Amino acid sequence: MNEFYIGYLPKAPVATARFIKKIVAGLAVLAFITALILVQSQMPFARSLFEFGVWRSFEGVVASRPYPMLLVARPGSSEFSQYLLVAPGKHGADSLVSPFDGKHVRLRGQLIYRDGQTMVEVDPKKITLTEGQENPEIKTIDLGPATLTGEIVDSKCYLGVMNPGRGKVHRDCAARCLSGGIPPALLTSTGEIVLLVNHDGKSFPQNALQEFVDEVVIVRGELEQRGDIKMIRAENIRHSS
Numbered sequence: 001m002n003e004f005y006i007g008y009l010p011k012a013p014v015a016t017a018r019f020i021k022k023i024v025a026g027l028a029v030l031a032f033i034t035a036l037i038l039v040q041s042q043m044p045f046a047r048s049l050f051e052f053g054v055w056r057s058f059e060g061v062v063a064s065r066p067y068p069m070l071l072v073a074r075p076g077s078s079e080f081s082q083y084l085l086v087a088p089g090k091h092g093a094d095s096l097v098s099p100f101d102g103k104h105v106r107l108r109g110q111l112i113y114r115d116g117q118t119m120v121e122v123d124p125k126k127i128t129l130t131e132g133q134e135n136p137e138i139k140t141i142d143l144g145p146a147t148l149t150g151e152i153v154d155s156k157c158y159l160g161v162m163n164p165g166r167g168k169v170h171r172d173c174a175a176r177c178l179s180g181g182i183p184p185a186l187l188t189s190t191g192e193i194v195l196l197v198n199h200d201g202k203s204f205p206q207n208a209l210q211e212f213v214d215e216v217v218i219v220r221g222e223l224e225q226r227g228d229i230k231m232i233r234a235e236n237i238r239h240s241s
Contacts, residue, residue: 048114048160055108058083058120061136064101066197066231067183068093070120071136080136082227084119084183085109086156090173092181092206093122104132112160116228117193119159138227146223146232149240150188152196152212154178158185159193171214178213179206186219186232194223195231209237216240 011017060072060083068085085093097105108126112119153170154177162170178184184196184204198204199221221234 048163049111050113050160051111054110055123056111057106057108059104059106059130059132061104061132062097062100062102063136063138064094064098066201066203067195068097070105070107071138073136080138080227081118082138082229084117084155084159084229086112086119086121086182087124088121090156090177090180090182092183094181094203096122096124096127100127100129104130106130112156114159115193117155117159118228119156121156121161140227141225143223143225143230145221147218147220148186148188148194148223148232149216149218150186150194151214151216152209152237153185153187153214154182155185155193155195156182158187168214175210175213178209181206184209186217192230195229197231197233199233199235201233204234212237212239 058070058072060070060080062085063069063071063082070083070085071080072083073080085097087093087096106128107120108123109120112121152174154174156177157170157173162173186194186196188194196204196209196219198208216239218238218240219232219234220236221232223230223232225231
């Protein structure tokens with residue numbers, strides 16, 4: 001004889017209770033497996049760093065073109081490291097450091113770092129001239145014509161301030177950063193970061209790349225290695241489709 005369940009009774013019939021327990025247990029297992037699949041399908045966080053609130057002192061020579069950099073002597077070597085410079089917020093450092101172009105300075109900033117590329121967010125009130133004898137000569141290697149496919153990103157967010165700092169969800173932020181003077185970069189399909197400069201070797205106008213931000217594009221131009229940084233003098237940029 002089948003059990004009859006009456007809702008207002010304090011307990012369900014034994015067979016009905018067992019059936020419900022099996023259903024609940026099955027749903028719990030299904031929820032756990034679904035959560036595990038979702039976690040495994042997510043992209044891992046990038047190995048990037050933004051030392052927010054940690055202020056360090058940096059000394060070197062300012063190079064303002066094509067984008068602001070600090071050339072820092074490597075201990076025991078005649079070579080220099082290149083640290084891209086940006087201002088706080090969504091702003092480039094052009095106006096901050098252009099008066100110091102070619103001069104030795106000491107500045108305070110917060111470190112931004114990803115995959116061997118280093119950037120410093122500069123404290124505008126902490127840039128002072130210093131004495132120095134170094135005369136930096138950054139070796140430039142012409143890598144010839146190249147056609148690269150990738151996604152245009154703002155270098156500040158991508159290098160560590162935001163994570164992942166790319167893709168459609170980051171498009172509005174990247175557009176504001178580039179319009180504020182943050183150096184644009186191409187994240188290639190192979191995962192390499194290449195700084196974008198105009199065909200004449202100068203920086204891009206701040207709003208020149210708005211339509212391509214966080215889109216897959218094809219960039220054609222002259223590729224070069226300038227010290228630690230790879231750049232492409234873009235002659236043509238177009239959408240990939």
